[in-house]
Amino acid sequence: MKAMRPYLPLGLLLVALPLWASEVKIGYVDLQRALNESNRGKKAKDEFKAEVEKLQAQLKRKRDQLESLKEQLEKKSAVMKEEERANLEEEYRKKLRDFERDYKDSQADLQRKDSELTGAILKELQEVIQEFGEREGYTMIFEAGSTAVLYGAKAADLTDAILEEYNRKKR
Secondary structure (H helix, E strand, C coil): CHHHHHHHHHHHHHHHHHHHCCCCCEEEECHHHHHHHCHHHHHHHHHHHHHHHHHHHHHHHHHHHHHHHHHHHHHHCCCCCHHHHHHHHHHHHHHHHHHHHHHHHHHHHHHHHHHHHHHHHHHHHHHHHHHHHHHHCCCEEEECCCCCCCCCCHHHECHHHHHHHHHHHCC
8 A cells, every 4th residue: 555655645635626626627738748849948959959069079079189199199109219108198198088077077068058948948838837727727737747647638738738828928
């Protein structure tokens, strides 16, 4: 019975709802779909993709320079003086550390940028959902991806209506 406990409060709430409201109106929204299919979501995805491509191009140039330096070191190290070889090896190690640091930093920047873009749109979507729910007299609107919604009839799916309203408000 322990597996059912997380759903117990939700079940009790759904049973008790008729006592509080004359008409129970429940719907759900697929936030991931709304995020991906909204005009602002598509624009954010395009901006993010451009940012990724820009960073990848920068990292590729640095990696190519690093590879060139490595090849130079492998080909010429046998004929170089000890001091020249040591300097070239040190330069290679330094550029390798810089590349690794740049790679990690770019990954963190991309993750932060994605969170910022997604978070802003999700906040706006939640505001639209709240306004829609109040205006249309919904008792509750769930998120389709949450574990609380195990089944939802297609008629209760409000995603298209929310997308339409969001796109109209957030041109």
